[in-house]
Amino acid sequence: MADDREPPPLFNNVEIDQRDDDNEDLFSSAIDVDVGVLDGDGQGPFNGTSEAPKLHLSQLEKECGDQFIEVTVTEPQKLGEGMGAYVAYKVITKTNMPIFRKRSFSVMRRFSDFLGLHDKLVEKYLRMGRIIPPAPEKSVIGMTKIKMSNQAEQGSSAEFVEKRRASLERYLNRTAAHPILGVDPDFREFLETDMELPKATNTSALSGAGVMRLFNKVGETVNKITYKMDESDPEEQQWFEEKTQQIENLDTQLRKLHASVETLVLHRKDLALLTSAFAKSAAMLSNCEEHTSLSRALSQLAEVEEKVEALHNEQANADFSVLCELLKDYIALIGAIKEVFHERVKVYQNWQHSQQMLNKRREQKAKLELSGKPDKGNQASVEVVEWEAKVDRGQEEFDNISKMIKKEMERFEVNRVKDFKAIIIQYLENLMTHQQQLIKYWEAFLPEAKAIA
Amino acid sequence: MMDGPDDSTVILGDENRKPGRSETVDLTDNSLMVDISDALSEKDKVKFTVHTKTTLPEFHKPEFLVVRQHEEFVWLHDRFEEIEEYAGYIIPPAPPRPDFDASREKLQKLGEGEGTMTKEEFNKMKQELEAEYLATFKKTVAMHEVFLCRLANHPVFRNDHNFRVFLEYDQDLCVRGKNKMEVLGGFMKSFTKTTDEFLLSATVKDVNDFFEKEKNFLIDYHTHLKDATAKADRMTKRHKDVADSYIKISTGLVQLSTIDNSDLEKFLTKVAETFEKARKIEGRVASDEDLKLSDTLRYYMRDSFAAKRLLYRRLRCLANYENANRNLEKARAKNKDVHAAELAQQQACEKFEQMSDKGKEELMDFKTRRVAAFRKNLVDLAELELKHAKAQVQLLKNSLAALKEE
Numbered sequence: 141m142a143d144d145r146e147p148p149p150l151f152n153n154v155e156i157d158q159r160d161d162d163n164e165d166l167f168s169s170a171i172d173v174d175v176g177v178l179d180g181d182g183q184g185p186f187n188g189t190s191e192a193p194k195l196h197l198s199q200l201e202k203e204c205g206d207q208f209i210e211v212t213v214t215e216p217q218k219l220g221e222g223m224g225a226y227v228a229y230k231v232i233t234k235t236n237m238p239i240f241r242k243r244s245f246s247v248m249r250r251f252s253d254f255l256g257l258h259d260k261l262v263e264k265y266l267r268m269g270r271i272i273p274p275a276p277e278k279s280v281i282g283m284t285k286i287k288m289s290n291q292a293e294q295g296s297s298a299e300f301v302e303k304r305r306a307s308l309e310r311y312l313n314r315t316a317a318h319p320i321l322g323v324d325p326d327f328r329e330f331l332e333t334d335m336e337l338p339k340a341t342n343t344s345a346l347s348g349a350g351v352m353r354l355f356n357k358v359g360e361t362v363n364k365i366t367y368k369m370d371e372s373d374p375e376e377q378q379w380f381e382e383k384t385q386q387i388e389n390l391d392t393q394l395r396k397l398h399a400s401v402e403t404l405v406l407h408r409k410d411l412a413l414l415t416s417a418f419a420k421s422a423a424m425l426s427n428c429e430e431h432t433s434l435s436r437a438l439s440q441l442a443e444v445e446e447k448v449e450a451l452h453n454e455q456a457n458a459d460f461s462v463l464c465e466l467l468k469d470y471i472a473l474i475g476a477i478k479e480v481f482h483e484r485v486k487v488y489q490n491w492q493h494s495q496q497m498l499n500k501r502r503e504q505k506a507k508l509e510l511s512g513k514p515d516k517g518n519q520a521s522v523e524v525v526e527w528e529a530k531v532d533r534g535q536e537e538f539d540n541i542s543k544m545i546k547k548e549m550e551r552f553e554v555n556r557v558k559d560f561k562a563i564i565i566q567y568l569e570n571l572m573t574h575q576q577q578l579i580k581y582w583e584a585f586l587p588e589a590k591a592i593a
Numbered sequence: 594m595m596d597g598p599d600d601s602t603v604i605l606g607d608e609n610r611k612p613g614r615s616e617t618v619d620l621t622d623n624s625l626m627v628d629i630s631d632a633l634s635e636k637d638k639v640k641f642t643v644h645t646k647t648t649l650p651e652f653h654k655p656e657f658l659v660v661r662q663h664e665e666f667v668w669l670h671d672r673f674e675e676i677e678e679y680a681g682y683i684i685p686p687a688p689p690r691p692d693f694d695a696s697r698e699k700l701q702k703l704g705e706g707e708g709t710m711t712k713e714e715f716n717k718m719k720q721e722l723e724a725e726y727l728a729t730f731k732k733t734v735a736m737h738e739v740f741l742c743r744l745a746n747h748p749v750f751r752n753d754h755n756f757r758v759f760l761e762y763d764q765d766l767c768v769r770g771k772n773k774m775e776v777l778g779g780f781m782k783s784f785t786k787t788t789d790e791f792l793l794s795a796t797v798k799d800v801n802d803f804f805e806k807e808k809n810f811l812i813d814y815h816t817h818l819k820d821a822t823a824k825a826d827r828m829t830k831r832h833k834d835v836a837d838s839y840i841k842i843s844t845g846l847v848q849l850s851t852i853d854n855s856d857l858e859k860f861l862t863k864v865a866e867t868f869e870k871a872r873k874i875e876g877r878v879a880s881d882e883d884l885k886l887s888d889t890l891r892y893y894m895r896d897s898f899a900a901k902r903l904l905y906r907r908l909r910c911l912a913n914y915e916n917a918n919r920n921l922e923k924a925r926a927k928n929k930d931v932h933a934a935e936l937a938q939q940q941a942c943e944k945f946e947q948m949s950d951k952g953k954e955e956l957m958d959f960k961t962r963r964v965a966a967f968r969k970n971l972v973d974l975a976e977l978e979l980k981h982a983k984a985q986v987q988l989l990k991n992s993l994a995a996l997k998e999e
Contacts, residue, residue, distance in 0.1 A: 386852070389852045390849075390852065393845065393848050393849045393852060394849070396845050396848070397842065397845035397846065397848075397849060400838065400841035400842045400844075400845050401842060403838050403841065404835065404838040404839070404842060407831060407834045407835045407838050408835050410831050410834075411828065411831040411832055411834075411835055414824065414827045414828040414831050415828050417824045417827075417828070418821070418824040418825055418827075418828045421817070421820050421821040421824045421825075422821055424817050424820070424821075425814075425817040425818065425820075425821050428810070428813045428814055428817050429814070430810055430960075431960065431963075431964050434963075434964050434967055434968070437967070437968075437971060438967075441971065553855060556855075556857075557855050557856050557857050560857055560860070560861075561856075561857070561860055561996070564860075564864055564996075565993060565996055565997065568864075568867065568989055568992060568993055568996070569989075569993060571871075571985075571989055572985075572986055572989035572990065572993070575982045575985040575986045575989065576982075576986055578978070578982040579979060579982045579983060579986065582975050582978040582979045582982065583979060585975050586972065586975040586976065586979070589968065589971035589972045589974075589975050590968075590972055592964060592967065592968040592971070
């Protein structure tokens, strides 16, 4: 939703259509926990203390304990040929939510379908203040590898496809976990409809829409930097300013950490290669060694080192897929958060613009009344009333988006804590398993070394 | 009664002084004990304090110290190589030059990057580098010491005049570093030596099967050892890099926890601690692999090279012997200078047979030493790997228990 150029009425229409969401809100109140806090008109200033998230987490678990949805993305297949080649994925959904037609179903989707889904969700929900999980990035290099590769060159293109498959899966699950987005009709269609989806041509980098997106992004960046908001509620303003700063800090730190983990992955992969080279060298040494038991021990050493190499590789992959990708996902999520904060700024600008127009019209009306032109004066009155309504709507929109963002941020924080804890624990358990494997290998080798006579 | 405890402390003191002493030291014969009691690192040079304790009458004092630099060790080695009498022995390989270039480079890079990291991170990395530098330093001391000990324990070498001078003479041996011409000359000499050896091995077929087999074995073995040493070195270096990369991750986690005001703060701090401890263990794995694996391979690579040299000297001796035989025949045919030729032939024959006997002994000894050293170091390596892996598992178990409680 990049266009700000249209006059307010159009947005109002769109908004009215979105009123359905409130109904959906009520429907999915079982999962949408914050109903208690929002309470229609949002009683009282929202404090967002650190107590609140804990409360919500337990409520969340209690109320949606028996609702679950799990999406898997699997079986990547290369279809088509040459420049038109693409990869199709099987998307399998398992759920017990009554809103879906079946409990278990699957469809075939291609990458641009995922991007198209994301675009639709952004169109519908960004203006309301929802944080929309970002879709995996396009990759020209990756796709070219796919298009160019034949059966023989599986290697790096297979790696790329696997990375993409995993990130698509995480994307869908994150979206499905959202109380509102997870039951959105477009999302459901994406998961359920066993038909090819209309090709989302707007997602292509080189399309007309793509170029427009680029332009708008540039313009918006400038906008973001320069615009300072002067809100009526100082507490609110402070909350948003603080949050913006926090998000910036989080972004910086996550990026740094991500870079460090990437370095670890690289070094470990290299270590695996060098260990393998050493293992081969030790094997050759063992072949040429004339003393029998030493020769055997050396060949056992070579075998141990080969196993260690495999371990190093596995560990490096875990470093990457567990830790690295978690960090990357959150960096992208922060991008989505920044987008929604920016959307709020636009809504504010829109409201202020209406206010300015209203003031102009009032001045005009006053002038016309003084100069004694009654018909024009009437026209001006009508316009003043119109703009008054627009100002009211503008304010309402601004209030709503502010409330929604706070709600979404709360949910984001809860999930962030949960995710980080779960994934880091998983990573450490993984690390431990590998060390235990190492113990087994060296324990097997020790008697061989002692047996050298 | 008062002397008793004193005596025992003196004995204990001796045994505890150098835990890293090589296994080649003969503990039963204390008539000549050499060790490096101190070492100083100055800019480019390392100054070793060589400490000798002896009961041999040839020395002027029973205990004394001298300061020697690396070049003087090399000088000593070269003298041994030159002496004809020792041709039948494996000359212990000279210790490698102290090499702090890598450490120095890393330290410099760290200094350049100081602005980009937090104070804690910088201090941690500096500590790591200092530990690395210290480890390299200890290693070079150990290698110089092993060289001297082998000489001191060898029944023939220990009586060598140059060795005595090296140990006793308290002035500089005036062994200046080789200038460019000499270095070049040195290269040329070793090049011609290698081609010599190549030619010899190609043309002079050994009469003795044992030696022929040994020669072929050693050529192969040395090549493979060289390769294995290089690969082991690269592997352990990269392993150290992996350990060091944990530092940045740990720092990043600490910074993340600082800006966090949720549950995650304590959680992330604990994880950062875990990474820090894991790094230390991982770093020790890398340095133990270096010590037990790479260094053993490296040492025997040099020793096998020394053994090869012995074989070539013997082949040269054989060539001389065959020459002497031919000369004798010629002399007999011409009936001129027969007696001189006979004498020469006899000398050459004696020399060759001596060399062969001695050489065989040396080679057998080499094999025994090598097998014993590999056994000890491989066992040590496996035990250390196990120890560290178990420590990691324990660390991670404890961390996970603490983290899951949060």
